[in-house]
Amino acid sequence: MECTHGRGETAIATHPADDERAASTTGQADLSGIAELKAVLRFRAFRRLWIVLGFSSIGDWLGILATGTFASSLFKNPVAQGAAFSGTIVVRLIPALVLGPIAGVFADRFDRRRTMVVCDAARFVLYASIPIVGTFATTVMTATWAAIATFLIETCQMMWAPAKEASVPNLVPKARLEKANQLGMATTYGVTPILAGLVLALLNWLIGAMGFGSSYKVALFLNALTYAATALMVWFGIREISGRRDKAPEKADQGMFRQFVDGWRYIARFPFARGLVLGIFGAFAAAGVVVGTGRFYAKSLGGGDASFFLLFALLFVGLGIGITAGPKLVGALSRRRWFGLSIILATGAVGLLALAPHLMIACLLTVVVGAGAGMAFLNGITLLGAEIDDAMRGRVYSFIQVSVQGVLLLTLSLSSVLVGIGSSRHIGPISISSTRILLLAAGVVGVFAGYAALKQMDDKRGVPLLPDIWSSIRGRPLGRPVPHPGPGVFVVFEGGEGAGKSTQVIKLAAWLRVHGREAVVTREPGATEVGARIRGLVLDKDALPTGSRVSPRAEALLYAADRAHHVATVVRPALERGAAVVSDRYVDSSLAYQGAGRTLPAEEIGWLSNWATGGLRPDLVVLLDVDPHVGLARVADRGSADRLESESLEFHDRVRHAFLDLAAEDPSRYLVLDASEDPDTIAGKVRERIGRLLPADPEHPAESTTPGTPPEPTPAPADETDPAVRPGISIRRLGSTAHERHPDGGHDGETPQATAVLPAASTDDATEVRPAGADEATLVKADADVAAPVADATAASTANGADSAASPDADESTAPAAGPGDTTVLPAADTDATSVLPADTTSAVPADDSKPPAGDGNAPADRRAPADRTSVLPAVGADGTKVLPAVDADGGDKPSERSDPTTVMPALRPAVDPWNTTAETKMFPTVPEHAVPDRYDDDETMIMPSGGGDLRRRKPRRRR
Numbered sequence: 001m002e003c004t005h006g007r008g009e010t011a012i013a014t015h016p017a018d019d020e021r022a023a024s025t026t027g028q029a030d031l032s033g034i035a036e037l038k039a040v041l042r043f044r045a046f047r048r049l050w051i052v053l054g055f056s057s058i059g060d061w062l063g064i065l066a067t068g069t070f071a072s073s074l075f076k077n078p079v080a081q082g083a084a085f086s087g088t089i090v091v092r093l094i095p096a097l098v099l100g101p102i103a104g105v106f107a108d109r110f111d112r113r114r115t116m117v118v119c120d121a122a123r124f125v126l127y128a129s130i131p132i133v134g135t136f137a138t139t140v141m142t143a144t145w146a147a148i149a150t151f152l153i154e155t156c157q158m159m160w161a162p163a164k165e166a167s168v169p170n171l172v173p174k175a176r177l178e179k180a181n182q183l184g185m186a187t188t189y190g191v192t193p194i195l196a197g198l199v200l201a202l203l204n205w206l207i208g209a210m211g212f213g214s215s216y217k218v219a220l221f222l223n224a225l226t227y228a229a230t231a232l233m234v235w236f237g238i239r240e241i242s243g244r245r246d247k248a249p250e251k252a253d254q255g256m257f258r259q260f261v262d263g264w265r266y267i268a269r270f271p272f273a274r275g276l277v278l279g280i281f282g283a284f285a286a287a288g289v290v291v292g293t294g295r296f297y298a299k300s301l302g303g304g305d306a307s308f309f310l311l312f313a314l315l316f317v318g319l320g321i322g323i324t325a326g327p328k329l330v331g332a333l334s335r336r337r338w339f340g341l342s343i344i345l346a347t348g349a350v351g352l353l354a355l356a357p358h359l360m361i362a363c364l365l366t367v368v369v370g371a372g373a374g375m376a377f378l379n380g381i382t383l384l385g386a387e388i389d390d391a392m393r394g395r396v397y398s399f400i401q402v403s404v405q406g407v408l409l410l411t412l413s414l415s416s417v418l419v420g421i422g423s424s425r426h427i428g429p430i431s432i433s434s435t436r437i438l439l440l441a442a443g444v445v446g447v448f449a450g451y452a453a454l455k456q457m458d459d460k461r462g463v464p465l466l467p468d469i470w471s472s473i474r475g476r477p478l479g480r481p482v483p484h485p486g487p488g489v490f491v492v493f494e495g496g497e498g499a500g501k502s503t504q505v506i507k508l509a510a511w512l513r514v515h516g517r518e519a520v521v522t523r524e525p526g527a528t529e530v531g532a533r534i535r536g537l538v539l540d541k542d543a544l545p546t547g548s549r550v551s552p553r554a555e556a557l558l559y560a561a562d563r564a565h566h567v568a569t570v571v572r573p574a575l576e577r578g579a580a581v582v583s584d585r586y587v588d589s590s591l592a593y594q595g596a597g598r599t600l601p602a603e604e605i606g607w608l609s610n611w612a613t614g615g616l617r618p619d620l621v622v623l624l625d626v627d628p629h630v631g632l633a634r635v636a637d638r639g640s641a642d643r644l645e646s647e648s649l650e651f652h653d654r655v656r657h658a659f660l661d662l663a664a665e666d667p668s669r670y671l672v673l674d675a676s677e678d679p680d681t682i683a684g685k686v687r688e689r690i691g692r693l694l695p696a697d698p699e700h701p702a703e704s705t706t707p708g709t710p711p712e713p714t715p716a717p718a719d720e721t722d723p724a725v726r727p728g729i730s731i732r733r734l735g736s737t738a739h740e741r742h743p744d745g746g747h748d749g750e751t752p753q754a755t756a757v758l759p760a761a762s763t764d765d766a767t768e769v770r771p772a773g774a775d776e777a778t779l780v781k782a783d784a785d786v787a788a789p790v791a792d793a794t795a796a797s798t799a800n801g802a803d804s805a806a807s808p809d810a811d812e813s814t815a816p817a818a819g820p821g822d823t824t825v826l827p828a829a830d831t832d833a834t835s836v837l838p839a840d841t842t843s844a845v846p847a848d849d850s851k852p853p854a855g856d857g858n859a860p861a862d863r864r865a866p867a868d869r870t871s872v873l874p875a876v877g878a879d880g881t882k883v884l885p886a887v888d889a890d891g892g893d894k895p896s897e898r899s900d901p902t903t904v905m906p907a908l909r910p911a912v913d914p915w916n917t918t919a920e921t922k923m924f925p926t927v928p929e930h931a932v933p934d935r936y937d938d939d940e941t942m943i944m945p946s947g948g949g950d951l952r953r954r955k956p957r958r959r960r
């Protein structure tokens with residue numbers, strides 16, 4: 001995802017997983033080691049740039065060594081020699097401080113290829129000029145010119161580096177950027193300094209053997225040639241670097257100063273950029289203190305210069321380890337998190353150095369400091385390339401380059417001064433080493449900077465850090481928590497066989513609907529056409545030849561397949577439009593049945609389910625806990641048991657305990673209820689809990705658990721009154737999101753957007769018919785937990801045009817007559833009643849004693865149920881299953897024409913599984929499916945449930 005900056009320019013790719021996703025979307029495999037290197041070098045333009053980088057960094061190192069040595073060779077006096085050598089280094093640092101920020105503007109404003117070529121050509125001339133001037137001019141003039149040339153050369157480097165650094169991400173896919181940077185760093189800091197040293201040594205030897213000339217002059221000429229070579233190579237060989245100019249020609253009309261200011265603003269404004277800079281500041285401040293105090297520190301350990309050099313060398317060993325082994329070590333850990341963590345690692349180790357009592361420990365810690373710094377360095381550059389937009393990259397890079405040098409210089413000089421002042425101080429009998437205090441302070445400041453960077457950049461807020469690190473190292477990072485796919489609420493009922501899930505699902509859905517919510521009732525497996533077939537395969541005993549059975553892994557995959565399709569076509573679309581989705585079973589069933597029951601690794605089942613669902617987690621899981629004896633006895637009279645019901649008692653016992661374990665792991669998201677209680681008591685507890693998720697709706701108070709009755713006093717917090725009822729969690733409230741859905745001013749209690757078709761009440765059981773209290777809504781109260789096919793349903797009328805709201809308590813005779821086709825029969829939301837509502841968006845709004853229902857007379861006329869809608873008739877299957885299309889505002893009654901789906905539930909039959917599981921494949925009704933997205937953007941990150949069931953939500957990312 002990218003967000004725009006300033007005048008509509010794309011400023012930052014804020015999604016951290018672009019690189020990961022790139023791998024998945026470009027079909028690139030995860031390679032390792034040499035294969036990965038080869039894969040990066042397969043990109044021709046990058047390969048050439050890498051060769052250029054090699055040449056130019058040999059040139060740089062030769063230049064540093066040769067100019068310094070050349071300058072000192074101009075003098076006889078050792079002091080002057082030393083001053084000349086360090087003078088060239090100081091001169092090299094000045095351009096960074098003075099011109100660095102401008103250099104970034106150059107990289108972003110002008111064609112980067114041209115910038116690189118001009119810089120290299122200039123460096124060729126400048127390097128060659130030093131020995132030439134030295135041949136003719138006086139020593140002082142030569143030294144002066146060497147200083148000026150060095151300054152100009154470094155200025156070129158300041159411009160060249162951001163242009164090159166900003167180009168790399170355009171030459172390799174983001175998924176390979178880390179490797180490309182590793183390669184670049186290994187070349188610049190590992191191979192080429194050694195090569196440059198060898199070249200210089202060889203030249204010395206050769207020229208010494210020949211007995212004439214100066215090896216440094218030859219080195220400087222050679223160095224000049226490397227820049228000529230790279231200029232030619234970039235100009236003729238890597239035209240791709242120019243690519244971006246065509247993309248942003250509008251930049252040319254922006255003033256340079258404006259662009260410069262924009263760069264700074266950008267860093268200040270975006271937390272990611274801020275975090276990056278902050279972390280780098282912290283790391284380099286600590287590094288400055290380490291180098292500045294190094295000699296004193298080595299002494300404090302009882303060593304001399306040799307110890308100092310050892311520590312210095314080990315720092316580089318650590319750097320090498322961090323750069324080369326870091327990515328493998330952290331595996332799939334979020335790169336943003338890794339950045340902050342590596343700063344903390346490096347600077348934390350600096351702090352610990354302060355406490356190191358022995359050289360050996362100091363050596364180990366120094367390697368850790370280096371490793372952390374190496375990781376941060378590699379990762380920082382990679383993040384910069386991957387996440388900072390091309391248009392800004394040069395400026396951000398040069399800002400970092402400049403700040404790093406500034407911070408380094410400042411802390412280095414400051415600490416060397418402080419360490420000198422404080423080293424001899426004693427307070428009383430205690431000798432306090434200022435070196436160690438400085439190190440400790442640097443460590444603390446660095447850790448804070450790392451922590452701040454971590455916080456600023458964290459792309460997995462809410463995901464616990466340590467389990468994420470651990471899972472990532474094992475290759476299965478915890479997923480990023482993502483916002484709910486929509487404003488809806490996702491409630492799942494779980495439990496063993498016969499726990500009463502279907503019963504409660506229906507009760508809850510009815511209650512939600514009478515409270516004006518769109519309730520999508522669904523289940524697993526088998527809520528879709530695809531799912532129905534899968535359900536047949538896994539459960540129907542007759543689906544396979546006698547004796548053959550679905551293997552446990554295949555079974556797990558089939559359930560996962562059902563779930564994937566279900567989530568994609570039913571659950572997500574419903575949540576996206578704000579419905580309350582009430583599902584009979586979900587992921588936990590797989591964890592319990594296939595995990596604990598079939599004893600497949602729960603972790604793998606969780607992983608699989610997570611992949612299938614894209615990490616969609618329910619807002620609430622209601623676990624109906626039942627003794628398998630009791631539950632199985634309840635369903636025994638359904639007829640022949642399905643494959644899973646026929647499993648042993650031990651199997652069902654394992655399932656039961658697995659459910660309980662899952663609930664215990666995440667109590668805030670579970671409501672565990674004793675399923676042996678009376679169904680209405682259970683329903684009340686469920687409503688109480690769900691009520692807390694619903695908005696304080698003046699039209700339909702959530703506390704009122706019985707439509708048509710005054711709100712009950714708010715019960716004491718559930719966890720106080722009933723140990724089985726867990727404390728509530730803060731979950732998105734429907735009402736707050738209703739406004740999002742109705743920016744035009746609709747309110748929470750507004751007419752649901754889709755009509756759920758709910759089980760019809762049994763004629764036999766229906767005892768009471770109550771008017772809905774509104775012209776469109778008729779509530780038929782029936783005493784039924786189970787219902788008969790809708791054809792037999794209690795008739796309830798839809799009162800068309802009756803403006804006077806009928807009292808919910810009014811006599812049956814006051815209710816307008818209803819034809820069977822007019823209504824959908826809902827199970828009562830209260831203890832023993834079944835509500836019968838018209839199957840129409842408006843009429844689904846409940847009656848309420850005291851207030852007009854939403855969608856009542858206040859509703860726009862076109863939202864009311866017109867007379868012609870009463871003709872909507874549910875299709876009744878032979879088995880009593882009915883599929884009732886919702887009626888939308890314009891009276892369309894063809895489900896296929898509706899934009900919002902109709903929820904379909906089979907008619908309840910007395911003492912029969914409401915889902916009619918006995919002959920799944922033939923008669924199972926399915927929820928209309930929405931188009932399956934052809935690809936998920938978010939599948940690049942797998943989500944590892946902790947303990948098997950802790951699924952993290954992921955955000956479905958829209959295709960650009």
Ligand SMILES: Nc1ncnc2c1ncn2[C@@H]1O[C@H](COP(=O)(O)OP(=O)(O)OP(=O)(O)O)[C@@H](O)[C@H]1O
Pocket residue numbers: 495496497498499500501502503504634635675676677678679682785911912913914
């Ligand atoms: N709390 C309860 N107490 C006693 N009987 C109940 C209770 N809840 C439901 N029942 C009855 O138990 C039987 C099974 O109920 P239901 O179909 O709702 O369970 P289920 O959990 O969905 O079962 P399964 O998962 O096996 O489909 C039904 O006959 C139902 O009427």
Ligand SMILES: Cc1cn([C@H]2C[C@H](O)[C@@H](COP(=O)(O)O)O2)c(=O)[nH]c1=O
Pocket residue numbers: 497523524525539559585586587589590591593594644645915917
């Ligand atoms: C989702 C899911 C279900 N099962 C089992 C559990 C039950 O035995 C059946 C479903 O039957 P129900 O009457 O609809 O409850 O399937 C499973 O083993 N794994 C799952 O993921």
